[in-house]
Amino acid sequence: MSLIVQKFGGSSVANKERVFNVANRIIETYKNNNSVVVVVSAQGDTTDDLIEKAAEITSNPSKREMDMLLSTGEQISISLLAMAIHELGYPAISLTGWQVGMNTDSNYSNARIHKINADRIKKELEHKNIVIVAGFQGINKYEDITTLGRGGSDTSAVALAAALHADLCEIYTDVDGVYTADPRIVKGAKKLDVISFDEMLELASMGANVLHNRSVEVAKKYNVNLCVRSSLNKNEGTVVKEVNDMEKMLVKGVAHDLDVARIALCDIEDKPGVAFKVFSLLAKAKINVDIILQSIGRENKKDISFTVSKSNMEKAVEILNQNKDVIGFDNIKTNGEVAKVSIVGAGMVNNPGVASMMFEALSEAGINIHMISTSEIKVSVLVNAKNAQKAVQAICEKFNLAD
Amino acid sequence: MSLIVQKFGGSSVANKERVFNVANRIIETYKNNNSVVVVVSAQGDTTDDLIEKAAEITSNPSKREMDMLLSTGEQISISLLAMAIHELGYPAISLTGWQVGMNTDSNYSNARIHKINADRIKKELEHKNIVIVAGFQGINKYEDITTLGRGGSDTSAVALAAALHADLCEIYTDVDGVYTADPRIVKGAKKLDVISFDEMLELASMGANVLHNRSVEVAKKYNVNLCVRSSLNKNEGTVVKEVNDMEKMLVKGVAHDLDVARIALCDIEDKPGVAFKVFSLLAKAKINVDIILQSIGRENKKDISFTVSKSNMEKAVEILNQNKDVIGFDNIKTNGEVAKVSIVGAGMVNNPGVASMMFEALSEAGINIHMISTSEIKVSVLVNAKNAQKAVQAICEKFNLAD
Numbered sequence: 145m146s147l148i149v150q151k152f153g154g155s156s157v158a159n160k161e162r163v164f165n166v167a168n169r170i171i172e173t174y175k176n177n178n179s180v181v182v183v184v185s186a187q188g189d190t191t192d193d194l195i196e197k198a199a200e201i202t203s204n205p206s207k208r209e210m211d212m213l214l215s216t217g218e219q220i221s222i223s224l225l226a227m228a229i230h231e232l233g234y235p236a237i238s239l240t241g242w243q244v245g246m247n248t249d250s251n252y253s254n255a256r257i258h259k260i261n262a263d264r265i266k267k268e269l270e271h272k273n274i275v276i277v278a279g280f281q282g283i284n285k286y287e288d289i290t291t292l293g294r295g296g297s298d299t300s301a302v303a304l305a306a307a308l309h310a311d312l313c314e315i316y317t318d319v320d321g322v323y324t325a326d327p328r329i330v331k332g333a334k335k336l337d338v339i340s341f342d343e344m345l346e347l348a349s350m351g352a353n354v355l356h357n358r359s360v361e362v363a364k365k366y367n368v369n370l371c372v373r374s375s376l377n378k379n380e381g382t383v384v385k386e387v388n389d390m391e392k393m394l395v396k397g398v399a400h401d402l403d404v405a406r407i408a409l410c411d412i413e414d415k416p417g418v419a420f421k422v423f424s425l426l427a428k429a430k431i432n433v434d435i436i437l438q439s440i441g442r443e444n445k446k447d448i449s450f451t452v453s454k455s456n457m458e459k460a461v462e463i464l465n466q467n468k469d470v471i472g473f474d475n476i477k478t479n480g481e482v483a484k485v486s487i488v489g490a491g492m493v494n495n496p497g498v499a500s501m502m503f504e505a506l507s508e509a510g511i512n513i514h515m516i517s518t519s520e521i522k523v524s525v526l527v528n529a530k531n532a533q534k535a536v537q538a539i540c541e542k543f544n545l546a547d
Numbered sequence: 548m549s550l551i552v553q554k555f556g557g558s559s560v561a562n563k564e565r566v567f568n569v570a571n572r573i574i575e576t577y578k579n580n581n582s583v584v585v586v587v588s589a590q591g592d593t594t595d596d597l598i599e600k601a602a603e604i605t606s607n608p609s610k611r612e613m614d615m616l617l618s619t620g621e622q623i624s625i626s627l628l629a630m631a632i633h634e635l636g637y638p639a640i641s642l643t644g645w646q647v648g649m650n651t652d653s654n655y656s657n658a659r660i661h662k663i664n665a666d667r668i669k670k671e672l673e674h675k676n677i678v679i680v681a682g683f684q685g686i687n688k689y690e691d692i693t694t695l696g697r698g699g700s701d702t703s704a705v706a707l708a709a710a711l712h713a714d715l716c717e718i719y720t721d722v723d724g725v726y727t728a729d730p731r732i733v734k735g736a737k738k739l740d741v742i743s744f745d746e747m748l749e750l751a752s753m754g755a756n757v758l759h760n761r762s763v764e765v766a767k768k769y770n771v772n773l774c775v776r777s778s779l780n781k782n783e784g785t786v787v788k789e790v791n792d793m794e795k796m797l798v799k800g801v802a803h804d805l806d807v808a809r810i811a812l813c814d815i816e817d818k819p820g821v822a823f824k825v826f827s828l829l830a831k832a833k834i835n836v837d838i839i840l841q842s843i844g845r846e847n848k849k850d851i852s853f854t855v856s857k858s859n860m861e862k863a864v865e866i867l868n869q870n871k872d873v874i875g876f877d878n879i880k881t882n883g884e885v886a887k888v889s890i891v892g893a894g895m896v897n898n899p900g901v902a903s904m905m906f907e908a909l910s911e912a913g914i915n916i917h918m919i920s921t922s923e924i925k926v927s928v929l930v931n932a933k934n935a936q937k938a939v940q941a942i943c944e945k946f947n948l949a950d
Contacts, residue, residue: 160603194623200563201627202634209633212641213626216619220597223616224604230612231605238615242645243690264690287646287667 146311147269148173151183151279151301156316156375157221158188167228169316169375170274174234179269181308183279183301184225186217207252211281211291215241218278218297226276236274239264241281242289246300248282254293255282257300257362260307277304295356302359306366313368315355316375321382322347322354324545325398329533332546336396337380340387343396346488346522360384387490394498395489395543400532404434404484405457406514408449409464411474415444421471422448422464429463431456435484435517435524445474449515451526454480482514483532486524487539499523505542511535549714550672551576554586554682554704559719559778560624561591570631572719572778573677577637582672584711586682586704587628589620610655614684614694618644621681621700629679639677642667644684645692649703651685657696658685660703660765663710680707698759705762709769716771718758719778724785725750725757727948728801732936735949739799740783743790746799749891749925763787790893797901798892798946803935807837807887808860809917811852812867814877824874825851825867832866834859838887838920838927848877852918854929857883885917886935889927890942902926908945914938 150170157163166184174180194213198205205213222238229236245261268275279297282290292299298315305313319327320335322344327333339347341364348357354372363370363384373381412418419438426433436450452460461476492498502523506513511534515526527535540546553573560566569587577583597616601608608616625641632639648664671678682700685693695702701718708716722730723738725747730736742750744767751760757775766773766787776784815821822841829836839853855863864879895901905926909916914937918929930938943949 163604197623197627198630201566201630204634205630206633209626209629209641212629212643213623216622219619219622220600220616223612224600226612226615227601227604227608230609231607238612240615240692289643 145177145179147179147181147308149181149183149301149305149308149310149313151297151313151315152185152375153297153317154185154188154191154221155318157184157225163224163228164232166316166375167225167232170229171232171234174274181265181269181275181277181304181310182225183277183297183304184218184221185279185297186214187221187224190217190220208288211252211255211289214291215278215281215289218280222276222278229274229276234274235272236276237268238276238278239268240278241300242283242287244277244304246282246303248284248290248292250284250286250288250290252288252290255284255290257282257292257303260303262304262307265304265308292358295359298356298359299362302362302366302368302370305368305370306362311369313363313370314381315359315370315372317354317372318374318376319354320374320377320379321372322384323397325536325540326353326400329400330398330536330540330546333540334545334547336382338383338385338387339396340490341384342521343488343490344384346486346519347397347399355384394492394495395487395545397488398536398539398543398545399486399488400536401484401486402529402532403453403455404451404482404526405454405478405480406449406451406482406526407457407460407464408447408477409471409473410447410477411445412448413444413472414446418471419448421467423450425463425467425471426452426460429459431460431463435515435526437515437517451482451484451515479514481529482526483529483535484524484526485532485535485539486522487543488522490521492521492523501542502539505538506535509534509538511538548580548582550582550584550711552584552586552704552708552711552713552716554700554716554718555588555778556700556720557588557591557594557624558721560587560628566627566631567635569719569778570628570635574632574635574637577677584668584672584678584680584707584713585628586680586700586707587621587624588682588700589617590624590627593620593623611691614655614658614692617694618681618684618692621683625679625681632677632679637677638675639679640671641679641681642671643681644703645686645690647680647707649685649706651687651693651695653687653689653691653693655691655693658687658693660685660695660706663706665707665710668707668711695761698762701759701762702765705765705769705771705773708771708773709765714772716766716773717784718762718773718775720757720775721777721779722757723777723780723782724775725787726800728939728943729756729803732803733801733939733943733949736943737948737950739785741786741788741790742799743893744787745924746891746893747787749889749922750800750802758787797895797898798890798948800891801939801942801946801948802889802891803939804887804889805932805935806856806858807854807885807929808857808881808883809852809854809885809929810860810863810867811850811880812874812876813850813880814848815851816875817847817849821874822851824870826853828866828870828874829855829863832862834863834866838918838929840918840920854885854887854918882917884932885929886932886938887927887929888935888938888942889925890946891925893924895924895926904945905942908941909938912937912941914941
């Protein structure tokens with residue numbers, strides 16, 4: 145007998161038919177003599193509808209009250225899923241974040257899990273119940289409801305799997321697993337059977353949209369046996385785990401991210417502390433900066449370019465212009481029509497030829513590179529947004545990642 | 548400085564405009580140097596929408612899961628109301644049933660309040676917050692969410708007023724207060740300035756639809772200073788309190804209830820234990836019986852008539868027919884087209900002429916009486932449904948209850 149945690153996203157429980165599809169999936173696992181804990185997100189558009197309700201009242205809602213509001217979405221879906229399992233003749237009980245002791249910090253709307261008191265879940269499992277847990281939500285030390293932010297339900301599932309020492313944590317989605325590239329845009333993209341935590345982390349933060357970064361971090365930290373698979377078929381999916389023998393396949397996958405804007409500060413005086421000024425101003429405004437590139441200019445001047453998410457571009461420019469004299473630059477150039485394309489693979493660090501193979505593929509496809517950034521297991525380039533798909537396809541072909 | 552509990556129903560917070568109307572009402576009380584605790588129901592049709600969602604999944608939902616589902620309705624409205632108060636520049640915090648320590652028994656869907664641990668509310672009031680509490684919901688000893696059943700938010704408000712030793716509990720509704728009869732059907736029905744708990748209890752159980760019975764019971768038990776008033780104007784409303792000097796006005800009000808069906812068991816053998824058999828069978832099926840009337844028949848036979856709510860008529864007849872031999876009756880007659888009309892007044896018990904005045908009014912109006920039932924402070928009669936309005940009008944005129 146194994147203990148299995150299964151996570152289903154909002155689209156998997158969007159309507160009656162899908163709720164019963166998920167219920168049947170869960171019951172199948174339960175009937176195979178497993179203990180099952182299920183984590184569910186809010187149904188389909190529920191969260192958007194709730195956000196709209198708040199927007200009618202105020203443009204600047206309190207984050208605490210937003211969490212109080214949004215957490216109802218998961219509470220609705222867990223009760224409906226429990227009812228569906230009952231209707232099919234099996235025992236189930238739904239539990240909210242506070243009922244499963246999902247203790248978090250007080251950073252409303254983006255809370256971090258501190259610890260889980262799993263006594264209630266363990267008791268329900270002893271009573272042979274299928275336990276349905278509301279994802280995305282927790283409770284802080286003041287007994288107030290918190291939410292975990294983007295991808296929160298993935299994190300809930302992995303954290304529960306860690307706390308319960310589960311044998312397996314299955315993340316159900318609408319694709320068959322993790323691919324070498326987005327199968328919706330690259331013809332013949334291959335499904336991976338196995339990927340390492342580190343590679344998955346790079347792919348997740350690179351816009352692969354399969355697993356949220358925080359969930360992979362938690363899985364890596366507690367060595368959770370993680371698996372990404374489809375709720376629509378019985379295919380095996382992709383196992384995410386600690387892998388040591390990573391040399392065989394140099395490049396594991398290609399990711400692209402269209403939510404990128406480039407900002408360039410031109411003709412900055414070349415003296416110490418300038419970069420610090422720029423990025424501390426942005427950090428104070430909670431603007432995340434991704435790729436940073438500093439070029440050597442002429443006559444004691446230099447340029448600093450960096451990327452932010454599109455939604456932060458205007459705000460970043462505003463802040464920088466307000467501090468033009470302090471920073472001491474000549475002008476700002478922006479480009480919102482760019483995309484980040486990255487290759488990821490643990491073997492890369494020992495094979496210096498990999499980056500140049502990527503540049504070769506792009507060159508052959510006639511695609512210009514704006515910026516380059518590298519780490520031990522990835523190489524990212526910034527290209528024009530309209531070239532993103534062509535770039536991913538060309539790289540996949542070069543590294544034999546597509547059939 | 549006073550502590551005031553205010554309760555607003557679902558229609559009072561049905562949309563953005565109404566939420567802000569309620570928020571302004573609350574702020575006005577707060578600005579007059581009062582501590583304010585607000586109890587809110589779910590917005591407009593929210594509860595019906597949630598019930599429909601469950602009905603799509605199963606025709607027989609678990610009551611525990613229904614309470615998990617339905618309690619989200621109030622959680623949505625409290626967060627939105629808190630946001631509206633923030634938007635208007637005042638401090639507010641929303642709290643669910645479990646957060647305010649609303650401890651109940653485990654009778655899901657119709658739970659009774661055991662005790663309230665008001666520490667959290669007191670702390671928030673000390674911090675000068677307007678405290679917005681989710682009505683209708685509580686938590687049982689297993690830390691599961693319960694709901695209080697029909698009129699539950701009224702009960703939440705009165706129970707909180709009792710636990711907090713509030714100076715006043717205001718129940719806001721869409722009418723100006725408690726009337727001598729339903730102002731929508733009786734022209735010139737008068738608003739009462741004061742009514743006693745006992746009279747209010749009889750009116751509430753008689754279909755007056757202003758305050759739920761359980762809330763009045765709790766108010767009477769803990770002597771809560773209760774007031775029913777309109778959320779749409781500043782009129783004084785009706786005070787509900789312990790009144791000793793009740794002789795002056797014999798009849799306080801007239802109530803009518805259209806949700807009544809009459810069932811008659813004809814030609815039952817006249818021997819001991821028959822009535823017990825009939826009503827214990829119905830009690831086992833959780834069918835509430837209201838007026839009971841037993842007539843003397845002929846040749847050792849008798850008839851037993853009684854009323855139930857319309858929705859229970861079919862089920863009651865089915866149960867009785869299944870036990871026809873055990874009970875020993877000849878046939879069942881039913882009438883779903885009846886109404887109960889009642890007069891209520893604490894002075895009645897010492898004035899035997901009151902009942903006959905009521906019968907006189909009905910006789911003059913040419914209305915036939917099917918059944919009569921009396922208690923210390925009320926007289927109820929069953930008439931044809933089509934005569935209900937005429938009966939209420941005639942009685943109001945006879946007792947000078949309408950202008």
